[in-house]
Amino acid sequence: MTRSFALATRAITAAMFLAVAPCTYAADGPQPGMWKVMTRVIRDGTTTKSDSHTSCVTADQIKDPGKSLMPQPSSSEEKCVRTHYEWTGSKLNWQMECSGRMAMKGSGAINFSTPVHYTGKITSTGSVNGHDFTSTILLDGQRIGDCPK
Numbered sequence: 393m394t395r396s397f398a399l400a401t402r403a404i405t406a407a408m409f410l411a412v413a414p415c416t417y418a419a420d421g422p423q424p425g426m427w428k429v430m431t432r433v434i435r436d437g438t439t440t441k442s443d444s445h446t447s448c449v450t451a452d453q454i455k456d457p458g459k460s461l462m463p464q465p466s467s468s469e470e471k472c473v474r475t476h477y478e479w480t481g482s483k484l485n486w487q488m489e490c491s492g493r494m495a496m497k498g499s500g501a502i503n504f505s506t507p508v509h510y511t512g513k514i515t516s517t518g519s520v521n522g523h524d525f526t527s528t529i530l531l532d533g534q535r536i537g538d539c540p541k
Contacts, residue, residue, distance in 0.1 A: 425448070425535050426446060426537045427449055427533055428445070428536045429445050430531070430533075431443050433527060433528070433530075434529075435525060448539035469492040469493055473488065475488060483501070483504070484502040484504075485501050485502075486500050493521060494519075494520050495518050495520075496516050497517055498517075499516075500514040501513055508534065509533065510531070510532075511530075513530055515528050515529075
């Protein structure tokens with residue numbers, strides 16, 4: 393795996409992490425708190441070991457998931473545009489396109505089975521510094537408690 397692709401995968405995963413954390417707050421909707429997300433990346437047919445990350449998702453972050461859905465460019469030469477975004481209260485779907493050094497198209501689908509659990513899939517194809525890639529990120533998120541005070 394090239395260093396550029398590894399960095400791009402981490403950037404995409406990190407940017408999507410907040411996007412797939414709870415997205416609206418309601419008594420029966422996804423809940424703010426500490427979330428653990430298991431990820432597995434499939435790149436050009438090769439699957440990586442599962443990895444996990446935890447993140448505190450606040451009630452304010454839950455109010456506007458669209459802000460978290462776009463990867464932050466690592467340089468002024470990169471630009472990402474969300475081309476589709478739909479949140480139904482239990483399902484989140486989106487599509488995006490990025491240009492610049494990390495040219496790619498991607499989409500994601502997240503399904504909240506309960507207010508404290510979701511599964512999802514993020515797919516992307518593109519080119520990083522002239523190297524083509526196809527990647528799928530499988531997600532399994534679980535609320536594990538309240539955020540530290």
